[in-house]
Amino acid sequence: MKLRNIQNLFFLLITVFAASCNPDSSNNGGSKSHLPIARGEANAILCVMDTSQWNGAVGEALRDIFSDYVPGLPQDEAYFKLRNINPLKMNNILKTGKSMIFVSTMDNQGAQSRAMQNYFTSSSLERILQDTSLYRLPQKNQFARGQEILHLFGQTEGQLIAHLKRDKDVLRNYFLNIENERIAKAIFKVREKQIEKTLRETHGFDFQVPYGYDLAKNQRDFIWVRLLDPEYEKDVFVHYRPFTSRDPFEDVLAFREEITSSYMRDIQKPDIFMTLQNENMNIREVNFKGKYAKELRGLWKLSDISSGGPFVSYLFVDESQKRLYYLEGYVYAPSKDKREFMQEIEVILNTFRSGEELK
Known part of the structure; x- marks a missing residue:
């Protein structure tokens, strides 16, 4: 100016x-x-x-x-x-x-x-x-x-x-x-500090986890935290792998399908998994916390069409770790407005830290 x-x-x-x-x-x-x-x-x-x-x-x-x-x-x-x-x-x-x-x-x-x-x-x-x-x-x-x-x-x-x-x-x-x-x-007045510690020490990244969220899945290259309420559900999951190719950036939808079909399956009914409602998604290039990223916004569903809702995700590389990250937050809130729920999810995603950011 x-x-x-x-x-x-x-x-x-x-x-x-x-x-x-x-x-x-x-x-x-x-x-x-x-x-x-x-x-x-x-x-x-x-x-x-x-x-x-x-x-x-x-x-x-x-x-x-x-x-x-x-x-x-x-x-x-x-x-x-x-x-x-x-x-x-x-x-x-x-x-x-x-x-x-x-x-x-x-x-x-x-x-x-x-x-x-x-x-x-x-x-x-x-x-x-x-x-x-x-x-x-x-x-x-x-x-x-x-x-x-x-x-x-x-x-x-x-x-x-x-x-x-x-x-x-x-x-x-x-x-x-x-x-x-x-x-x-x-939402961050009280946080799940033990979950945050587990993310840092086990996976080399963290994000702020509001009180009430549980660690639903904790695998070698995948974590999932969620808040369950009788009337709605809020979820965040993270997948990471060594960065060896830019191919996932060329087809983010296919990359997401690979992740959700592998990791987001019903434990009791493994033939049911998370997928996309349609391919009319909003995809754009963004700056995610100083890193080039692909942002994806759209609607998810379970493969048996029993539930669905909105999601937002970010695909980016942490050069200091030589890792490819995929972060997603989604909501299941039937018969409710989703705007404020998704705002909370985005606020959580934007607290994500990895690599040198943790020092």
């Missing part, structure tokens, strides 16, 4: 909301202990903006970013639930939302839009009018502890929409990372 833009963002950071926030003499040290705790659903965002813009092109651009469907799930589930808040109807309860977006453009002078502009000082409004590259500003704990706010602004609607479309993934990932951090904080 250019130095001038950094300076401008810093200027906005210290001036935005100055017009609407009263100084607290007991808070000179920057403590937010007097604020209420932020509340709200997981994956829900309150979008404070002029309702005419919400129902127009700006709102459509926001919904395209945040209400798009998560790939690899058996039913349509959005990344986030967006709720529009009329700025003239903001109250102390709404201000405690965990995740919020404040949207304003200078070319709209309706009563609601003017109310949005009141959140900025005159100096910060001038800076916005001077620099078209400025359009977003994050802010924490403004009205409540544990709160995340993202300001989106522009001189015109068209200008802001152009920024939103260009940085679609950046903006979505901003809130995805926030939600993942909240999930991690909740």
Whole structure:
């Protein structure tokens, strides 16, 4: 980022909301202990903006970013639930939302839009009018502890929409990372440290295992941990082998079938094994914890079609160990939404460490 833009963002950071926030003499040290705790659903965002813009092109651009469907799930589930808040109807309860977006453009002078502009000082409004590259500003704990706010602004609607479309993934990932951090904080309060120790000492890798998971299978080159509940099941398994060929990267689906047909068979009925529901999978190249990887998202089933659900997996090489790894997490939760379950699985997978990472 250019130095001038950094300076401008810093200027906005210290001036935005100055017009609407009263100084607290007991808070000179920057403590937010007097604020209420932020509340709200997981994956829900309150979008404070002029309702005419919400129902127009700006709102459509926001919904395209945040209400798009998560790939690899058996039913349509959005990344986030967006709720529009009329700025003239903001109250102390709404201000405690965990995740919020404040949207304003200078070319709209309706009563609601003017109310949005009141959140900025005159100096910060001038800076916005001077620099078209400025359009977003994050802010924490403004009205409540544990709160995340993202300001989106522009001189015109068209200008802001152009920024939103260009940085679609950046903006979505901003809130995805926030939600993942909240999930991690909740599920890793208590962990299965003995299982983690076994993974490190026996297999040369580990990942954080939340309380309640069991080590269902522990073989020379394969491990499987799972959490069983009367209404759902969450599972993670890892297979590894010496890295001798890049062939698995050329056909990830066939490689997965080889693994699951060998290791994921019913103990009492060995003719039943895990397979794919279909081959219409979402496969892409990703950076998995600093390593080139193939990510696979799709739907699994048992070969007798008795159960199934979504899964996500990563195939990559640990050069320090000269190992090929295949990590997968999947969920079985009939008659339930799968979005939040799969988020938890992804958070677990992203704690994976191997080789030099363990030193």
